[in-house]
Amino acid sequence: xxxxxxxxxxxxxxxxxxxxxxxxxxxxxxxxxxxxxxxxxxxxxxxxxxxxxxxxxxxxxxxxxxxxxxxxxxxxxxxxxxxxxxxxxxxxxxxxxxxxxxxxxxxxxxxxxxxxxxxxxxxxxxxxxxxxxxxxxxxxxxxxxxxxxxxxxxxxxxxxxxxxxxxxxxxxxxxxxxxxxxxxxxxxxxxxxxxxxxxxxxxxxxxxxxxxxxxxxxxxxxxxxxxxxxxxxxxxxxxxxxxxxxxxxxxxxxxxxxxxxxxxxxxxxxxxxxxxxxxxxxxxxxxxxxxxxxxxxxxxxxxxxxxxxxxxxxxxxxxxxxx
Amino acid sequence: xxxxxxxxxxxxxxxxxxxxxxxxxxxxxxxxxxxxxxxxxxxxxxxxxxxxxxxxxxxxxxxxxxxxxxxxxxxxxxxxxxxxxxxxxxxxxxxxxxxxxxxxxxxxxxxxxxxxxxxxxxxxxxxxxxxxxxxxxxxxxxxxxxxxxxxxxxxxxxxxxxxxxxxxxxxxxxxxxxxxxxxxxxxxxxxxxxxxxxxxxxxxxxxxxxxxxxxxxxxxxxxxxxxxxxxxxxxxxxxxxxxxxxxxxxxxxxxxxxxxxxxxxxxx
Ligand SMILES: Nc1ncnc2c1ncn2[C@@H]1O[C@H](COP(=O)(O)OP(=O)(O)OP(=O)(O)O)[C@@H](O)[C@H]1O
Ligand SMILES: [Mg+2]
Numbered sequence: 001x002x003x004x005x006x007x008x009x010x011x012x013x014x015x016x017x018x019x020x021x022x023x024x025x026x027x028x029x030x031x032x033x034x035x036x037x038x039x040x041x042x043x044x045x046x047x048x049x050x051x052x053x054x055x056x057x058x059x060x061x062x063x064x065x066x067x068x069x070x071x072x073x074x075x076x077x078x079x080x081x082x083x084x085x086x087x088x089x090x091x092x093x094x095x096x097x098x099x100x101x102x103x104x105x106x107x108x109x110x111x112x113x114x115x116x117x118x119x120x121x122x123x124x125x126x127x128x129x130x131x132x133x134x135x136x137x138x139x140x141x142x143x144x145x146x147x148x149x150x151x152x153x154x155x156x157x158x159x160x161x162x163x164x165x166x167x168x169x170x171x172x173x174x175x176x177x178x179x180x181x182x183x184x185x186x187x188x189x190x191x192x193x194x195x196x197x198x199x200x201x202x203x204x205x206x207x208x209x210x211x212x213x214x215x216x217x218x219x220x221x222x223x224x225x226x227x228x229x230x231x232x233x234x235x236x237x238x239x240x241x242x243x244x245x246x247x248x249x250x251x252x253x254x255x256x257x258x259x260x261x262x263x264x265x266x267x268x269x270x271x272x273x274x275x276x277x278x279x280x281x282x283x284x285x286x287x288x289x290x291x292x293x294x295x296x297x298x299x300x301x302x303x304x305x306x307x308x309x310x311x312x313x314x315x316x317x318x319x320x321x322x323x
Numbered sequence: 324x325x326x327x328x329x330x331x332x333x334x335x336x337x338x339x340x341x342x343x344x345x346x347x348x349x350x351x352x353x354x355x356x357x358x359x360x361x362x363x364x365x366x367x368x369x370x371x372x373x374x375x376x377x378x379x380x381x382x383x384x385x386x387x388x389x390x391x392x393x394x395x396x397x398x399x400x401x402x403x404x405x406x407x408x409x410x411x412x413x414x415x416x417x418x419x420x421x422x423x424x425x426x427x428x429x430x431x432x433x434x435x436x437x438x439x440x441x442x443x444x445x446x447x448x449x450x451x452x453x454x455x456x457x458x459x460x461x462x463x464x465x466x467x468x469x470x471x472x473x474x475x476x477x478x479x480x481x482x483x484x485x486x487x488x489x490x491x492x493x494x495x496x497x498x499x500x501x502x503x504x505x506x507x508x509x510x511x512x513x514x515x516x517x518x519x520x521x522x523x524x525x526x527x528x529x530x531x532x533x534x535x536x537x538x539x540x541x542x543x544x545x546x547x548x549x550x551x552x553x554x555x556x557x558x559x560x561x562x563x564x565x566x567x568x569x570x571x572x573x574x575x576x577x578x579x580x581x582x583x584x585x586x587x588x589x590x591x
Contacts (some may be wrong), residue, residue, distance in 0.1 A: 183439035185497075188388055189452035189504060190428025192421060199455060203442050282442045282484035 002274030051252040055243060057258060063259050071224040071235060075159035076217050082160065083167030088197065090172055101168070108165035113158075114229050120158035121230035123149055168210045174205035176320060206259040206279040214272035218265050236260055336399075337508055338364035338387060343396035344564075346380055356382050358563035359396070364556070369540045371571070372411075374560035375586055380543040383560070384510045387541070388430050389423050401507055428456050431501030432436040436515040437493045439485040445472060445496045446481040448514060449503045453541040456504070464503075471499040475529050493520030495529055502533075509533065511542040545590050551575055559583045 055061055089101035124145035133139030178201050186196040225237035235256050244253030345357035356379045364370050372380050385391040387398055389406050394403050398405040407415045449468035471488040472478050475495040485493050515523040527549050534553050550557050550571055557574040559567045567580045578584045
């Protein structure tokens with residue numbers, strides 16, 4: 001019953017490639033355009049590249065980069081956990097859970113992030129004291145809002161709650177992209193719902209969830225600049241703007257911030273590439289498979305198209321993406 | 324038959340289906356799919372279920388495995404009432420999902436479209452349930468997994484992902500995966516219907532081998548040859564009821580029911 005790969009590989013064909021003059025023409029055109037753009041940027045004295053270079057490594061700027069990263073990853077981490085929770089609640093057969101999830105998503109997607117952040121910042125003014133207890137009944141634990149919800153936490157929570165609503169829809173789309181047959185097979189093996197979600201459904205849903213989530217992370221990177229609404233004033237955009245107005249050179253400092261955002265985005269994109277590859281394992285005919293030995297020769301791909309890899313999840317074109 | 328048949332407290336009848344009804348939906352959309360099905364499957368025997376499309380064969384298997392809740396009747400597997408508990412006063416209680424999961428873990432199921440976990444290798448597919456449900460150690464599950472893959476002739480494909488396997492190989496991995504939980508009953512829902520004709524044989528061979536080892540099996544299939552050769556009992560379903568049943572020779576060669584004669588003429 002065992003079929004082994006054949007040993008001797010044939011000599012590949014040697015043929016001249018199809019001529020592609022279009023590539024050369026387009027390469028030349030693009031090169032000229034790039035040269036013009038670089039020239040326009042570098043030779044224009046208004047950009048003050050010396051100032052850019054100086055402040056690119058400024059302590060305040062680098063610290064701003066640090067805070068921006070903390071806000072981005074912190075809020076995304078909280079948002080992802082919340083989003084999985086919300087998506088699972090949304091799919092549960094408990095009507096209370098479903099409504100709570102629906103309301104949360106409706107509210108946080110439906111109001112502007114800036115307004116939400118202002119409110120988080122005003123929380124200690126609106127509610128100077130917070131307490132845990134029974135509504136209209138006794139209070140067990142009371143604390144001063146200002147001590148607990150500092151500007152940083154207000155920023156983090158504000159960003160995270162807003163983002164969780166968007167991510168919840170992405171996770172939901174991911175979960176429903178997984179073939180219900182997967183859940184049935186796991187059930188038939190005696191696995192419990194929580195385990196099926198964690199071990200079988202979520203890992204497959206990740207293929208659909210990761211790309212838009214990468215998108216969201218990059219978008220979040222720049223949304224963090226809105227926390228000045230709280231006000232939280234340590235992150236990159238605020239720091240550079242402040243320096244810019246102090247030394248009366250706003251443009252070079254805008255460039256400084258832009259360069260940092262570009263750099264971080266590039267790193268994030270590389271990370272996303274590897275994440276996608278990890279969650280794509282087993283789905284692309286095994287090119288990334290750990291087995292290393294390639295797939296069997298392409299005998300009879302017809303049935304494989306139907307039932308093989310791609311059959312188990314469908315890529316959902318209706319994924320929600322933040323504007 | 325294996326020694327377990329004489330184990331104390333286990334019934335000789337592995338599966339006892341009594342007057343089972345299944346209605347999907349309610350009100351105007353209600354579909355009455357099973358209309359009073361009764362079936363006994365003795366321990367260690369092979370029952371083949373035949374019937375035209377839509378007759379309720381899959382639904383019957385799914386009810387036995389609690390993947391569908393039955394509307395009326397009762398199903399016992401290995402002496403246990405499936406999905407419910409009857410208290411001293413005779414009141415019926417729905418079982419907690421955890422308990423139902425436990426009941427399911429004793430029953431292996433093989434699907435028409437395999438449903439292997441695509442993000443796991445063949446071996447990981449086989450190891451998943453023993454480790455996650457039984458709490459077996461990874462090393463032990465691995466040893467057992469390789470043994471089972473060897474039994475279905477796929478020891479050398481252990482590290483392959485499902486997408487790297489042919490349909491026949493995938494279905495054999497699926498059988499190994501179900502066997503890894505040491506089920507006392509195996510359900511097969513058209514296990515060869517999604518396969519190219521030349522791959523059907525390898526899967527049937529594994530099933531025949533399994534039957535010979537004394538496994539209790541209910542097999543929904545259109546492979547009349549398999550029914551004739553392996554089955555102890557053949558059941559013909561139509562429109563949600565069992566219309567004819569008996570030994571394969573009687574049912575397949577001397578069908579009394581015109582609908583069955585019709586059906587056989589089409590499949591053969
Ligand atoms: N979840 C469901 N909701 C409503 N109707 C259903 C559902 N599942 C099955 N049915 C209906 O029940 C009937 C029997 O389905 P079932 O899958 O058991 O048939 P089958 O005998 O297995 O047919 P096949 O040979 O095509 O697999 C069909 O008419 C089908 O439409
Ligand atoms: Mg069916």
